Amino acid sequence: MRRRARRAAFALAVVCAGLAVWSAAAGGRQQPPPARTPSDAALARRGRDLYAGTCATCHGENLRGVPGRGPALLRGGAAAADFYLSTGRMPIADPTDEPSRAEPQMSGADIAALVAYVGSFGGLPVPSADPARGNVARGKETFTESCAGCHQVMARGGIVTGAFVPALQDVTARQVAEAARVGPYLMPVFDAGRLPQRDLDDVAAYVRYTAHPDDRGGWGIGNIGPVPEGMVTWLLAAVALLGIVRALGERAP
Amino acid sequence: MRARVIAVLAVIAGVVRGLVRREPPPGLARAEREPDPRKRQVGADPRAEVAVAALLVLGGALAFAFAVLIAAYPQTQLLGATLAAGLACIGAALALASSRVVPREVDVEQRHPVAEEVDEELTQEVREGGAGISRRRLLAGAAGVAGAGIAGAFVMPLTALGPSLGDAPNDSPWRRGRRLVDPEGRPLRAADIGIGSMQNALPANDPSALEDLAAPIVVVRVDPRTLDLPPDRRTWAPNGILAFSQICTHAACAVTLFRYPVDEETSKPPGLVCPCHYSTFDVRRGAVPVFGPAVRPLPQLPLAIDGEGFLVANGPLSGSVGPSYLNVKRAKDVK
Numbered sequence: 001m002r003r004r005a006r007r008a009a010f011a012l013a014v015v016c017a018g019l020a021v022w023s024a025a026a027g028g029r030q031q032p033p034p035a036r037t038p039s040d041a042a043l044a045r046r047g048r049d050l051y052a053g054t055c056a057t058c059h060g061e062n063l064r065g066v067p068g069r070g071p072a073l074l075r076g077g078a079a080a081a082d083f084y085l086s087t088g089r090m091p092i093a094d095p096t097d098e099p100s101r102a103e104p105q106m107s108g109a110d111i112a113a114l115v116a117y118v119g120s121f122g123g124l125p126v127p128s129a130d131p132a133r134g135n136v137a138r139g140k141e142t143f144t145e146s147c148a149g150c151h152q153v154m155a156r157g158g159i160v161t162g163a164f165v166p167a168l169q170d171v172t173a174r175q176v177a178e179a180a181r182v183g184p185y186l187m188p189v190f191d192a193g194r195l196p197q198r199d200l201d202d203v204a205a206y207v208r209y210t211a212h213p214d215d216r217g218g219w220g221i222g223n224i225g226p227v228p229e230g231m232v233t234w235l236l237a238a239v240a241l242l243g244i245v246r247a248l249g250e251r252a253p
Numbered sequence: 254m255r256a257r258v259i260a261v262l263a264v265i266a267g268v269v270r271g272l273v274r275r276e277p278p279p280g281l282a283r284a285e286r287e288p289d290p291r292k293r294q295v296g297a298d299p300r301a302e303v304a305v306a307a308l309l310v311l312g313g314a315l316a317f318a319f320a321v322l323i324a325a326y327p328q329t330q331l332l333g334a335t336l337a338a339g340l341a342c343i344g345a346a347l348a349l350a351s352s353r354v355v356p357r358e359v360d361v362e363q364r365h366p367v368a369e370e371v372d373e374e375l376t377q378e379v380r381e382g383g384a385g386i387s388r389r390r391l392l393a394g395a396a397g398v399a400g401a402g403i404a405g406a407f408v409m410p411l412t413a414l415g416p417s418l419g420d421a422p423n424d425s426p427w428r429r430g431r432r433l434v435d436p437e438g439r440p441l442r443a444a445d446i447g448i449g450s451m452q453n454a455l456p457a458n459d460p461s462a463l464e465d466l467a468a469p470i471v472v473v474r475v476d477p478r479t480l481d482l483p484p485d486r487r488t489w490a491p492n493g494i495l496a497f498s499q500i501c502t503h504a505a506c507a508v509t510l511f512r513y514p515v516d517e518e519t520s521k522p523p524g525l526v527c528p529c530h531y532s533t534f535d536v537r538r539g540a541v542p543v544f545g546p547a548v549r550p551l552p553q554l555p556l557a558i559d560g561e562g563f564l565v566a567n568g569p570l571s572g573s574v575g576p577s578y579l580n581v582k583r584a585k586d587v588k
């Protein structure tokens with residue numbers, strides 16, 4: 001009996017340790033970029049079959065797109081394919097919906113195969129950004145100038161007419177780079193002329209920072225800006241003032 | 254976070270409840286501890302008077318400091334701190350004066366109509382309101398300082414209403430041949446502007462550009478085949494590169510949002526969007542408003558590419574910058 005309990009506890013510990021390692025790995029989710037090796041051709045062949053079954057209905061034969069259903073994939077190339085698939089935005093049920101972030105619907109191997117196939121037509125290669133080489137302070141400046149208009153200064157997202165703008169706390173550095181170079185959905189394009197690699201590293205460092213900001217000065221209140229901050233001030237100050245009034249006043253006997 | 258809100262509210266509730274409970278129970282016990290509030294109590298407490306005067310002078314000085322700071326060194330935190338401290342001092346002075354300095358009396362109004370002689374009584378009471386206060390001049394002077402400080406604090410912000418902008422919205426630094434530079438001052442090369450990208454720009458060699466409402470512009474590039482500009486603007490967008498005033502024609506916010514679709518058929522056409530009220534401007538038709546409260550198009554800057562490949566202005570802006578309430582003068586802008 002006791003031995004069984006001990007064994008169960010051991011099994012539980014192993015599971016917990018496994019989960020901890022997995023979640024730590026998931027926290028720094030940084031999949032290696034798709035390999036550029038001779039086996040690419042085989043990978044791309046597998047990708048072609050997957051493409052025909054999953055993507056061709058909307059994106060057409062040879063990535064040429066289908067009017068009214070899905071765009072051609074020739075410009076976005078491997079960068080766009082990896083971005084849309086790894087963030088779970090594709091496949092999408094209704095092509096007129098805004099693709100939004102979800103759990104990836106395909107396995108890593110399938111995504112790699114599709115990325116290799118789409119990349120074999122040319123288009124943008126998968127870019128990278130290295131937050132370790134970036135500077136958070138400079139990144140915040142660049143982000144404020146170029147990204148915060150839509151994504152909000154603390155990258156909590158917002159809206160633009162016609163689209164929801166996603167929050168960026170869950171994105172990886174590579175997805176930041178892909179989004180900048182591709183300009184998914186209604187986002188403008190930030191190519192190397194507009195946002196050099198150094199600035200991109202800075203922005204990636206800042207975006208990763210916004211996932212756990214240090215809220216210097218106190219309470220973050222969700223980091224969504226001055227309106228909730230003002231509301232908290234007013235509500236707390238109003239209660240405090242009522243208390244002072246109550247303390248000063250006297251009841252008639 | 255929710256736990257912290259609840260904790261703060263609980264502390265406040267506890268303090269308020271404590272204050273309520275501290276009040277002694279009504280009846281005999283109360284009469285023993287405190288004098289009957291129905292009896293007239295004359296303060297006659299010179300120390301309290303000095304304290305009230307000190308608080309009033311301090312409060313007045315802080316409020317006056319606010320008025321000076323707003324003109325000399327308008328730093329938000331400092332302004333808030335001085336005005337809040339000033340108001341707190343004056344509030345504390347009033348609270349202290351009401352409990353320790355002025356005579357206190359509970360008056361119960363009778364239900365029958367107030368007769369002439371009662372009025373006289375009341376007048377007499379008001380006249381006697383200062384009984385027991387020895388340093389009357391000091392208190393009056395201190396109250397004068399407090400009043401003057403507060404008046405200054407409330408009058409000075411009115412200066413923010415002026416001076417009028419005059420002709421500034423129509424007086425733009427953009428002239429034919431002037432180069433466009435990015436916010437760091439580097440000239441913009443046409444070849445570096447990719448399709449679907451957006452870039453803030455200012456006039457080259459203009460030291461006052463950052464303070465000039467008519468200086469900032471946004472440069473965007475769309476597929477030149479999709480342009481749909483009015484006939485007289487056909488040559489204004491070389492290679493599909495367009496430039497518009499960045500100041501929204503609704504309420505003068507900076508237009509900082511640009512949307513550019515991957516696939517227009519399943520999403521939306523390109524547009525510049527103002528973050529304040531989501532006015533949306535169709536860049537391909539010369540920034541006419543297609544959504545939101547703005548009614549006038551963003552003024553467009555005709556562009557050209559010079560011999561070295563840099564972007565230059567090819568004429569002045571097409572209209573008055575900013576919202577109509579900023580003194581728009583050209584009749585063709587008012588639609």
